[in-house]
Every structure is written in structure tokens, then in C-alpha cells.
Amino acid sequence: xxxxxxxxxxxxxxxxxxxxxxxxxxxxxxxxxxxxxxxxxxxxxxxxxxxxxxxxxxxxxxxxxxxxxxxxxxxxxxxxxxxxxxxxxxxxxxxxxxxxxxxxxxxxxxxxxxxxxxxxxxxxxxxxxxxxxxxxxxxxxxxxxxxxxxxxxxxxxxxxxxxxxxxxxxxxxxxxxxxxxxxxxxxxxxxxxxxxxxxxxxxxxxxxxxxxxxxxxxxxxxxxxxxxxxxxxxxxxxxxxxxxxxxxxxxxxxxxxxxxxxxxxxxxxxxxxxxxxxxxxxxxxxxxxxxxxxxxxxxxxxxxxxxxxxxxxxxxxxxxxxxxxxxxxxxxxxxxxxxxxxxxxxxxxxxxxxxxxxxxxxxxxxxxxxxxxxxxxxxxxxxxxxxxxxxxxxxxxxxxxxxxxxxxxx
Numbered sequence: 001x002x003x004x005x006x007x008x009x010x011x012x013x014x015x016x017x018x019x020x021x022x023x024x025x026x027x028x029x030x031x032x033x034x035x036x037x038x039x040x041x042x043x044x045x046x047x048x049x050x051x052x053x054x055x056x057x058x059x060x061x062x063x064x065x066x067x068x069x070x071x072x073x074x075x076x077x078x079x080x081x082x083x084x085x086x087x088x089x090x091x092x093x094x095x096x097x098x099x100x101x102x103x104x105x106x107x108x109x110x111x112x113x114x115x116x117x118x119x120x121x122x123x124x125x126x127x128x129x130x131x132x133x134x135x136x137x138x139x140x141x142x143x144x145x146x147x148x149x150x151x152x153x154x155x156x157x158x159x160x161x162x163x164x165x166x167x168x169x170x171x172x173x174x175x176x177x178x179x180x181x182x183x184x185x186x187x188x189x190x191x192x193x194x195x196x197x198x199x200x201x202x203x204x205x206x207x208x209x210x211x212x213x214x215x216x217x218x219x220x221x222x223x224x225x226x227x228x229x230x231x232x233x234x235x236x237x238x239x240x241x242x243x244x245x246x247x248x249x250x251x252x253x254x255x256x257x258x259x260x261x262x263x264x265x266x267x268x269x270x271x272x273x274x275x276x277x278x279x280x281x282x283x284x285x286x287x288x289x290x291x292x293x294x295x296x297x298x299x300x301x302x303x304x305x306x307x308x309x310x311x312x313x314x315x316x317x318x319x320x321x322x323x324x325x326x327x328x329x330x331x332x333x334x335x336x337x338x339x340x341x342x343x344x345x346x347x348x349x350x351x352x353x354x355x356x357x358x359x360x361x362x363x364x365x366x367x368x369x370x371x372x373x374x375x376x377x378x379x380x381x382x383x384x385x386x387x388x389x390x391x392x393x394x395x396x397x398x399x400x401x402x403x404x405x406x407x408x409x410x
Contacts (some may be wrong), residue, residue: 044357046150047110048103050089051096054079055106058098063090064226064233078233080240083226084184085151110151117153124160125321128167129294129328133335136342137324142349146314155185156317162188163297163325166195175211179218186241187318190304194296197284247310254380272307289402294329295394298322302391306384313356316349326394334397341390348379348386355379 053076054061061067063079063086079086095109096102118138126134137143147153158181165174178195181188192212199208226234246252246265251272253265280303284291291299301322305315323345327338355376362370 045107045148047148048107051093051103051106054089055093055096055098056102058102060090060093062229062233064230064236066233077240078230078236080237081151082183082186082237083223083234084180085154086226088151088154107148111148114147114153117157118147121153121156121160121321124157124164125324128160128164129325133324133328133339136339137321140316140320140346142316142346142353143320145350145353146316149314150312152185152314152317155181155188156321158184159188159191159318160321162191163293166293171207171211172214175214176218179215179222182215182219183222186237187301187304190300191297193281193300194284194291194293197281197296198290198293200285201290241309244309250309250311251307251384254377254384269307269309276303276307287399289399289405291398291402292329295326295398298326299391299395306387313349313353316346320346323390323394326398330397331401334401338390338394338397341386341393345386345390348383352379352383 054063063081066075066078079089081089092109092113093106096106099105122134122138125137158177162174162177162181165171165177178188178191181191192215195211196208199205199211223234246269250265250269252268280299284296298319301318305311305319323342327335327342330338355371356379358370359373359376360370362372362376
């Protein structure tokens, strides 16, 4: 689908559009900063909790070193995030002076960068999809409220940049941004599946080799300094991710909220995902009409998240821009249809977030306030079902349009 030409007047308005996500992020911060920090003993956001745990003594500990905090007897493990997130959270700690309000100040510093990155991600999404569709990303309450839970917005920008440059056939820039994204959060490595298959279907093996090699070399250039500094600390993220159990929000823990036992959750996890990954790759390789990157990029992250060990609330930040990107490859009539289901999906994400925290309150208040496990599980199931319905119709509409185009071409 060819991108619509942007008029001179619209180009002049683009900088103004960047202020919308920034203002929304500021509004979210002002309205919910105390809620994020004080609603639960550990807070709703990982950001201030991380500061208290890592930098609360006023020292800027390197996140990939293990050390014993003041007043504690057992050592603190290295950070369970890839290299660039560790570097980011460490560098931002230097903007904060130790004191009673240090955690709140650290949250504010992060919120400023989050707002700017949110604007950048909105701008990039406009570039790769359509401006009228991008607003469904930055006006989403579920997205805005998830911004401050963690540092996930830091990976969305390089991920979208990698897609933008790939569509422009500037493979060197795309591979560099993809390596940056993988070094920030590991899930963008899944984008290599549709990119590699796109090269294979076009029989551009040399370009495929160059792209993968450049991605690997850039990733090594970023990560080797961390390996040299503390190899054990650097590998902790990968060891932790492999060994960690099935967590809250995962498909495999929902049934336990009803008191049902499904056996070895790890066995179910590996079984489901083996089938899902093989099916996804086979579908991309074997289908008659080549799937556009706009659709396959979304599906690659869908496959990674839907039956993952975790299905955290902030994953909506990963999925929403890619969902908008996928919708943009459809005809106008199918876009309207998909946007209706998209809005229902976003509402289910918002309801799940509310249910999740209310269930936490219920467990922490001796079951006096909040909602019990069974009610929480119902919202989690609703979230899964609506997202699956959204993805099903997205695939169905895209496949029908490609078949129609193929028939007309013949």
C-alpha cells in the first residue's frame, strides 16, 4: 500500500502533533504519580521500587554487579534486564540526589524521558502507518497508563525505527536499530523471523546475510563492553529468563485462580510455544501470497507474548503500535471494522490492569478489599479472548485481501 502524500499544511502541523502524546504522558504522570508509588507497599511501578532497592543508599551501584545493600545480609542479584536498560537506569540515577523524596524524583526524571520517547514512538508510527491511525495509539488510555510501569517505551522507539528503515530498503540502518532494540529488551529479536522470511521469499540471500551479520555485529559491539565489565552479571538476564517460572498474567496461571491444577506449567509452556512457533514460520513460508511486513511484524510479537511465561500489563506498549501498523495494510472498509475490535481489545487491557491491581490489594489486605482470584481470572480470560479475536480477524481480513489482489493480477 502506497503512503498517502502529506500536504504542506499537514507537514507544518506534524510538530504540533508531537505535543499531544507528550501532554498525555504528563497528564498521566501528574494524575497517577502517587498512585504508582504509594498505592501498594512496593508501589505499582517498577521504577521507584527499583530506585529504592538499587540506589536507595545514595550510591550509584552498577546494575550488573552483585552487592550487599546497607542493612541487609544477603547479596542483591544483578539486574534482570538486557544491557541498555541497565545502562539507562544507572545513568538516570545521577540526576537524583539521595534523600526522603529520591524515589519520587527518580520517577519524575524517568517520566520526562518517557514522555519524549512516547512522542518519538507516535511520530515513527505516523511515518510507517497513517496519521489518522496513529492517534489510536497515543490516545489509548491503556497505553498511557502503562507508560510508567516499567521502561518498555525505551524499546518501542528503536523497534519502530528498525521497521521504518526496513520499509525504506535502508537495511544497514534497520539492522543497527534492531540490534539496539534487542539490546534494550530481548523480544524484538522475533522481528528477525518475518524479515528473514521476506528475504528468502524474494531470494535475496546476500541481503539476508548482510542484514543478519550487521545486526549481530552491532549487538556484539553494544554488549561486549558489558561482558568484559562483568560477564556473570551480563549473563544473569539470560539465565534468569530461562530459569524463571510461569508468572502472573500468563495464560498458564489463570486456571490456578479457579483452584484448577494443570500439572507442569513449564511443560505446557514449551509444548504450546513449540507448536505455535513452528506453525507461524510454516505459515509465512508456505502461503501462496507473501504476507506484508506490516502484518507479520505484529504476528511475530503476538506469538512471543500470547503464551509466554509472563504477559505483563505493559506488553500493550509492545503490541499496540504493531497492531496499528498491521491495520494500516488493510483497505479502508476493513480498517474501520478492525478499529472497532481494536477499541474493544484496548478496553479489555484497561479492565485487566484494574483487575490485576485490585487482586493485589485483595491478597495484601487479608482478603478485605479488592477482588478475589476468581473475578480477576475472569478479566484475564476476557483479555485473552478479545485479543485472540482481534488477531483472528486481522489475519482473516489480510488474507482475503491478498487473495483478491492475486486473482485480479491473474
